[in-house]
Amino acid sequence: MGRSPCCEKEHTNKGAWTKEEDERLINYIKIHGEGCWRSLPKAAGLLRCGKSCRLRWINYLRPDLKRGNFTEEEDELIINLHSLLGNKWSLIAARLPGRTDNEIKNYWNTHIKRKLYSRGIDPQTHRPLNAVAAVTTTTTTPPADTITTTTSNKKMKNNSISNINQDINNNNFQLVNGTEDSNSSSGVTTDELAFHPHNHLNLDLSIGLPSNHPIAPSSSTMNPENSDKKLKQEPQVLYQWYNRNNNVATSQQLQGVCLCYGLGFQSNNQACSCKAMETGTKTVTATTTTDNHDLYRFYRPMSF
């Protein structure tokens, strides 16, 4: 299917934005808010493509942008998130307040890649450079019906719900706030963290369900690229699976599992609007309709 151009190219400016264009865009969005980028340029009196306006606003003009150099904490968080998410810059950016996907992408390509190489780590695989070749020739794909788990997931499997809550209460996920993680004083070196990023960030992201498990989501819903909607439609499936596989007593069964904590968020408003942050109860609840609910977004088998 062919696509029509998003704008009339012959009547649009290209290249760097002028101060006047910036002001027009800012003023327009201040009054009317974001949205309907296609009609915005005309309405705002800009000879720009809507796409271009959106990009300019998101990457440069938005008032909540942090700007300035990345901190060490941000560096490490980006590395850890990239090891889990790959080049999903928008997902990574969503976890760094005030940073844009474009900014992080550029920063990755110009700084972090080099940093990882200097550590002897392959930036794509996050494995030691000298091990990458061997891994690529020896790695075998796990059977589809095998539950793939990270170290932390194995731990999670053996955890009772109270242990999960204990993790939450212990504030083990503070990287995003720029404060030191409780593991940082454990003598773990930066290189070790890079090799085993999940040890540092408690990234309980990969509850990989067997594709043919009777109560697991269908394989089509395992792909976060096109399955957000479907996953939202069957949110209880994961909880059922978790409860069943952990022999959770009925009185303690999970109603939801928020993985936002695994990414370093401490409060609801940092990443998602789920209610899983509530502590002191054995039942972890989650809303099932929020767009940002990472449980569904990251719900896929990982292969680390």
Add this chain to the structure above:
DNA sequence: AAATAGCTCAACCGCGTACAA
């Protein structure tokens, strides 16, 4: 001082997806 190389990052391009008609 001039030329060149390397680097950074804002902006562009094309594609995939969601959604409405």
Add this chain to the structure above:
DNA sequence: GTTGTACGCGGTTGAGCTATT
């Protein structure tokens, strides 16, 4: 089910800046 439209994303480009020769 098909088509058209809008949006968002990731990859790429290139202008401008800085460092080096």
